[in-house]
Amino acid sequence: MIGLPPFAQNFILHxxxxxxxxxxxxxxxxxxxxxxxxxxxxxxxxxxxxxxxARSNVSNSLKELQNWGIVNVVHLPGDxxxxxxxxxxxxxLFRIIATERKRREIDPTLRNLRKSADEAGEPxxxxxxxxKGQLEDLLGFFxxxxxxxxxxxxxxxxxxxxxxxxxxxxAKTLGVITK
Amino acid sequence: MIGLPPFAQNFILHxxxxxxxxxxxxxxxxxxxxxxxxxxxxxxxxxxxxxxxARSNVSNSLKELQNWGIVNVVHLPGDxxxxxxxxxxxxxLFRIIATERKRREIDPTLRNLRKSADEAGEPxxxxxxxxKGQLEDLLGFFxxxxxxxxxxxxxxxxxxxxxxxxxxxxAKTLGVITK
DNA sequence: AATTTATTTCATAGATTTCTGTAAAGACAG
DNA sequence: CTGTCTTTACAGAAATCTATGAAATAAATT
Numbered sequence: 001m002i003g004l005p006p007f008a009q010n011f012i013l014h015x016x017x018x019x020x021x022x023x024x025x026x027x028x029x030x031x032x033x034x035x036x037x038x039x040x041x042x043x044x045x046x047x048x049x050x051x052x053x054a055r056s057n058v059s060n061s062l063k064e065l066q067n068w069g070i071v072n073v074v075h076l077p078g079d080x081x082x083x084x085x086x087x088x089x090x091x092x093l094f095r096i097i098a099t100e101r102k103r104r105e106i107d108p109t110l111r112n113l114r115k116s117a118d119e120a121g122e123p124x125x126x127x128x129x130x131x132k133g134q135l136e137d138l139l140g141f142f143x144x145x146x147x148x149x150x151x152x153x154x155x156x157x158x159x160x161x162x163x164x165x166x167x168x169x170x171a172k173t174l175g176v177i178t179k
Numbered sequence: 180m181i182g183l184p185p186f187a188q189n190f191i192l193h194x195x196x197x198x199x200x201x202x203x204x205x206x207x208x209x210x211x212x213x214x215x216x217x218x219x220x221x222x223x224x225x226x227x228x229x230x231x232x233a234r235s236n237v238s239n240s241l242k243e244l245q246n247w248g249i250v251n252v253v254h255l256p257g258d259x260x261x262x263x264x265x266x267x268x269x270x271x272l273f274r275i276i277a278t279e280r281k282r283r284e285i286d287p288t289l290r291n292l293r294k295s296a297d298e299a300g301e302p303x304x305x306x307x308x309x310x311k312g313q314l315e316d317l318l319g320f321f322x323x324x325x326x327x328x329x330x331x332x333x334x335x336x337x338x339x340x341x342x343x344x345x346x347x348x349x350a351k352t353l354g355v356i357t358k
Numbered sequence: 359a360a361t362t363t364a365t366t367t368c369a370t371a372g373a374t375t376t377c378t379g380t381a382a383a384g385a386c387a388g
Numbered sequence: 389c390t391g392t393c394t395t396t397a398c399a400g401a402a403a404t405c406t407a408t409g410a411a412a413t414a415a416a417t418t
Contacts (some may be wrong), residue, residue, distance in 0.1 A: 260364065
């Protein structure tokens, strides 16, 4: 990892590890980290040099980041190479990631749970009845999460932040006790 | 996958796939799915038979689930084998998972971001200054999420659910516009 | 203590994912 | 159209992760 100050290396390596814990390829996460803290857009070659990974790996990883919608191509005048830059606003970034995860993970799970609960029909034994009940509970939970995501998505960032910051005060206002 | 109705198989297979997208071993997720919809605690042997995986795999996976705190050992009278049951309440389940993910992922990231921002010191060039600024933004975001988690954890389930369900109404009450 | 039953550990086989180098394709200037 | 620069696709190598069976350990029963 060349030409990067230690604090940046620190962060990039950690972000890479964190990525793997979330099912995201290490290199993909590292490239994202690099672009996120880089003021100027970088070209693929530059990313290669800094992270010390193969050109083709960078190419594929960049495509993956573009699929997620958190990295964009830009062109600099007088340079025909593609340059890449990350979404720089933290809230915008996580909003995009949340929306994408919902689409890829929550939505298919909702469909599966509906289908499974449906297929269970009228259970003819207690075990199946119990299982169906559990699936319905899970479905209810995922529906709640899904609706919440959508509400957040329609909200301006400021409102969403307020909800996160004031979570406990809101609960008190609603007349419920916090332990 | 033997002795399970199709709707249960459906769910277990999907939960397994979903697990892999979240960095959780497929078998671990499948075992959890099975225990979650099973009214009675199951022993390792029973899990083997139903899922068709090796005994040792089940043993290790069960240990992993116990580390997460979402599966517990119980003993049935007159049977010396360990039996296992999942946390059955959906809210309780996700509360535990969230707390655990915070501990394993958010907290280390907070530490790393603080360390990195700290190491950056007084940047002596604009690029480093920008990078440090981005890290500080990220740190602020993770601190917000971390605090929110903790607030939720101290709240009774009902209050947490209210916040999730009423997200947009709350925002309106706070005097902010939803798009 | 010996036997039976249950569980865990561990080395390795197997599968999957990731990374690389090369070759092909595409884009552009002259 | 040709030559150069750039990006992408792909096949195989390398690394990582997962699952297995056998052996070791532990626990209960006789």
